[in-house]
Amino acid sequence: MSPMRRFLTLLFLLCLAPALSATPPPAPPKVEASGYLLMDYHSGAVLAESNGEKRLEPASLTKIMTAYVVFRELEEGNISLQDQVLVSKKAWKTPGSRMFIEVGKKVSVDDLIRGMIVVSGNDACVALAEHIAGSEESFVSLMNEQALRLGMTNTHFVNSTGLPDPDHYTTPGDILKVTRALIREFPQYYSIYSQREFTFNKITQKNRNRLLWRDPSVDGVKTGHTKSAGYCLVASAKREGMRLLSVVMGTKSEEARAEESQKLLNYGFRFYQTHRLFGAGEPLKEVRVWKGDREQLELGPAEALHVTIPRGDYDKLKLRTRIEPRITAPVKQGEELGRLLVELEGEVLAEVPLVALQEVGEGGLVHNLVDTVLQLFE
Numbered sequence: 001m002s003p004m005r006r007f008l009t010l011l012f013l014l015c016l017a018p019a020l021s022a023t024p025p026p027a028p029p030k031v032e033a034s035g036y037l038l039m040d041y042h043s044g045a046v047l048a049e050s051n052g053e054k055r056l057e058p059a060s061l062t063k064i065m066t067a068y069v070v071f072r073e074l075e076e077g078n079i080s081l082q083d084q085v086l087v088s089k090k091a092w093k094t095p096g097s098r099m100f101i102e103v104g105k106k107v108s109v110d111d112l113i114r115g116m117i118v119v120s121g122n123d124a125c126v127a128l129a130e131h132i133a134g135s136e137e138s139f140v141s142l143m144n145e146q147a148l149r150l151g152m153t154n155t156h157f158v159n160s161t162g163l164p165d166p167d168h169y170t171t172p173g174d175i176l177k178v179t180r181a182l183i184r185e186f187p188q189y190y191s192i193y194s195q196r197e198f199t200f201n202k203i204t205q206k207n208r209n210r211l212l213w214r215d216p217s218v219d220g221v222k223t224g225h226t227k228s229a230g231y232c233l234v235a236s237a238k239r240e241g242m243r244l245l246s247v248v249m250g251t252k253s254e255e256a257r258a259e260e261s262q263k264l265l266n267y268g269f270r271f272y273q274t275h276r277l278f279g280a281g282e283p284l285k286e287v288r289v290w291k292g293d294r295e296q297l298e299l300g301p302a303e304a305l306h307v308t309i310p311r312g313d314y315d316k317l318k319l320r321t322r323i324e325p326r327i328t329a330p331v332k333q334g335e336e337l338g339r340l341l342v343e344l345e346g347e348v349l350a351e352v353p354l355v356a357l358q359e360v361g362e363g364g365l366v367h368n369l370v371d372t373v374l375q376l377f378e
Contacts, residue, residue, distance in 0.1 A: 025271035029263045034250025037172040038264040041243035045308035055169040059224030062162030071186040081110040091126040098123040118198035119205040122161040129160045193220030210258040233257040274308045292329030292360040299354040318343045331360040
């Protein structure tokens with residue numbers, strides 16, 4: 001079936017099919033944490049939340065942003081996994097969790113990344129920061145630049161490790177923004193987050209994310225703990241093509257952060273389902289173009305469209321399009337000419353631009369004169 005025919009069929013079914021009765025999902029489980037949030041990775045839909053925009057201490061959840069900056073530097077070719085990093089006294093002396101690098105010795109970027117992610121090494125973070133930016137302070141500027149670019153408006157970093165500081169804070173919502181970006185942009189490195197243990201300098205340490213052992217669908221992401229921040233965990237799990245992200249901040253123990261995260265994930269997978277409706281650039285609608293070198297133009301969504309809805313509610317979805325009333329050449333490929341809206345019981349769940357999938361040049365003199373006459377009778 002062609003993409004256009006599939007769109008028309010889906011539009012017909014969603015608009016005309018009788019709504020099936022479905023039991024609405026129950027309220028989310030009670031979660032003992034200072035703040036938490038459960039989100040679908042693909043659609044960005046928030047399924048459960050408390051204090052999602054409250055500024056809280058992130059502890060080692062900070063290292064998600066540290067890793068994000070490191071991965072960008074790798075992607076841009078500024079550093080490589082094989083680089084040998086000379087360990088400074090500052091990196092070696094950094095307090096808290098560590099991978100046990102030694103001052104004056106060289107360690108590969110690859111090992112430092114694993115030390116940072118798997119065993120949450122503060123020493124590894126500082127060594128990477130110094131290698132990339134010359135100093136941890138300069139590296140933190142990069143972290144804050146990326147936070148701003150990702151829309152993390154309630155976040156400010158002071159260090160690369162998550163050690164306590166009054167001006168070092170984020171929110172559950174903001175930390176999931178960088179988590180989504182990391183998974184989306186760097187899948188080749190994301191797999192490190194599922195590594196259960198790491199051995200360096202003949203010392204083997206286990207990943208503190210207990211869900212990696214308990215739930216086979218969990219493949220990340222990061223734990224955190226300080227006395228003032230409490231126990232924190234960002235978890236990511238994928239079941240039957242649906243990926244959920246959860247964050248709990250300020251729980252009372254290692255066990256509690258695992259249990260509370262598991263509650264959220266189980267709730268989301270049990271009562272919700274994510275549907276991929278269309279891919280980016282998939283032809284959905286043909287429109288008339290006036291005074292162009294072609295009369296028909298295909299429109300499609302500028303980005304992939306996913307929606308997360310309660311299980312059993314798929315037949316209640318409605319699709320609507322808003323198209324420019326009169327499209328006149330020239331038209332550039334990628335130019336926005338309308339919007340595609342997805343609604344559930346009167347609520348707009350998603351709205352994405354519809355863009356031109358081809359370029360349309362200006363038509364010839366005779367064609368334009370004919371179109372001018374036709375428009376008088378339109």
